[in-house]
Amino acid sequence: MRFVLLAALGLTCALPALAADLPPKPARLGLCAACHGETGMAQIPAAPNLAGQRLDYLRSALKDYRDGTRNVPLMRTAIGPLSDAELDQLARWYSAQTPQPQAAAHP
Ligand code: HEC
Numbered sequence: 001m002r003f004v005l006l007a008a009l010g011l012t013c014a015l016p017a018l019a020a021d022l023p024p025k026p027a028r029l030g031l032c033a034a035c036h037g038e039t040g041m042a043q044i045p046a047a048p049n050l051a052g053q054r055l056d057y058l059r060s061a062l063k064d065y066r067d068g069t070r071n072v073p074l075m076r077t078a079i080g081p082l083s084d085a086e087l088d089q090l091a092r093w094y095s096a097q098t099p100q101p102q103a104a105a106h107p
Contacts, residue, residue: 022096026089031078040097051097058091 029038037043040051050058064070066079066087079087 023089023092026086026093028082028086028090029093032090035078036094039100040094041100041102049099049102050094051099053095055091055095058095059088062087062091 033043035042035044035047036050040049040053042049061070062079062082063084065072065075066082068076082090
């Protein structure tokens with residue numbers, strides 16, 4: 001019993017510390033979250049998970065959508081005219097997330 005209590009205490013102390021390592025939540029996250037989830041686990045079938053993806057990959061993917069190199073109208077519309085700083089914040093946010101196991105993700 002004492003062990004369980006200690007473990008629980010340890011966990012409650014560790015969680016805020018983990019959260020503190022995350023970059024600040026980007027102001028533009030709300031829109032992205034509708035499809036990719038706030039923590040990068042996709043909310044709609046066709047959207048990719050972004051949690052834990054490499055930062056440099058996310059950054060260049062977002063720039064490619066913005067300038068049309070990657071011509072996917074859905075993502076181009078979603079990104080709109082976001083600044084480099086905003087793209088960078090979003091890439092950092094999603095890259096810092098831990099991928100979660102997904103329930104019934106194989107239709
Ligand atoms: C309406 C749903 C929707 C919204 C809103 C949306 N996305 Fe996407 N996103 C998608 C889909 C679908 C794809 C896959 C597109 C493709 O085939 O390239 C994608 C692809 C991506 C990729 C590339 C992933 C990879 O593995 O190559 C990134 C990064 C991304 N989205 C980030 C964002 C960010 C950041 C936002 C908010 C500004 C956002 N998305 C908003 C649906 C959405």
